[in-house]
Amino acid sequence: MLIRFMSLASGSSGNCYYLGHEEGGLLIDAGIAPRSISKALKAEGISLDDGHIRGVLVTHDHADHIRSVGVLGTVYHIPIYASVPVHNRIASNRYIDEDLGASRRTIELGQHFELAGFEVSSFLVPHDSAQNFGYCIRRGDFSFALITDIGHITPEIKRFASEVKHLVIEANYDDEMLKRGPYPEFLKERVAGPLGHLCNAQTAEVLSEIFHPELENIWLCHLSKDNNHPDLCWKTVENRLFAEGIRVGKDVNLIALKRTTPSPMYILEP
Numbered sequence: 001m002l003i004r005f006m007s008l009a010s011g012s013s014g015n016c017y018y019l020g021h022e023e024g025g026l027l028i029d030a031g032i033a034p035r036s037i038s039k040a041l042k043a044e045g046i047s048l049d050d051g052h053i054r055g056v057l058v059t060h061d062h063a064d065h066i067r068s069v070g071v072l073g074t075v076y077h078i079p080i081y082a083s084v085p086v087h088n089r090i091a092s093n094r095y096i097d098e099d100l101g102a103s104r105r106t107i108e109l110g111q112h113f114e115l116a117g118f119e120v121s122s123f124l125v126p127h128d129s130a131q132n133f134g135y136c137i138r139r140g141d142f143s144f145a146l147i148t149d150i151g152h153i154t155p156e157i158k159r160f161a162s163e164v165k166h167l168v169i170e171a172n173y174d175d176e177m178l179k180r181g182p183y184p185e186f187l188k189e190r191v192a193g194p195l196g197h198l199c200n201a202q203t204a205e206v207l208s209e210i211f212h213p214e215l216e217n218i219w220l221c222h223l224s225k226d227n228n229h230p231d232l233c234w235k236t237v238e239n240r241l242f243a244e245g246i247r248v249g250k251d252v253n254l255i256a257l258k259r260t261t262p263s264p265m266y267i268l269e270p
Helices: 034-042 069-074 084-092 155-161 175-180 185-192 200-210 230-243
Strands: 003-009 016-021 024-030 053-057 080-082 104-106 112-115 118-124 133-139 142-147 166-170 217-221 253-256 266-269
Touching (some): 024 034, 024 069, 034 069, 053 069, 053 112, 080 084, 084 104, 118 155, 133 155, 142 155, 155 200, 166 200, 175 185, 200 230, 230 253
Parallel strands (some): 024 053, 053 080, 080 104
Antiparallel strands (some): 003 016, 016 024, 112 118, 118 133
């Protein structure tokens, strides 16, 4: 069974990811316009109308991750999975007019459940939101994790990242670009703080620590428009891995996801 992954968008302007197979699939976050989600999926032969998408896993309640969950839940009747604090914030969010109603699905921290033929586990990620979950997703020998909007690395994050074959992880900003950039001081402090985001060097460091021979793919996600660049981000991580004897392109694949452009559809398991 082919398991496929693609990023529809990844950045501070909006985030949405697809993971699935011929029997069904899921989205992680829906922070871009419904039309953009539909168009990107349709280009890969996937429809929002036919029940292929079995649910949306919401990481947290910031607008760039939830902007379209109301439409997906009420118009397309796709279940929306989130914790109680996140659902409460969705219900009061000024960008969302719809009442999720029957599409609302509540998940607990650490809960294991089945969705679209995958086994899904949730774990806590520190961020300045109502609550933020990372997701570890498995099917047989297949294992995948998505971890974004990370204020700081925790032992639990390292544990889940070190157990999977395919990893999507945030590399939001370059430290020098942030310091010298246009953001006001309070926002710089928020981004770099313990409930903000990971910089390239922090991501590179944790990847050098958790790397294992079965790790096949690393996607760097949620790059900042103003405080990062894909080439800089990629090179920072590549250099740190090389210092540990890990060769990008031979030992592991490394991709910096684009902010507003869909990625190719990656085949993860034949």
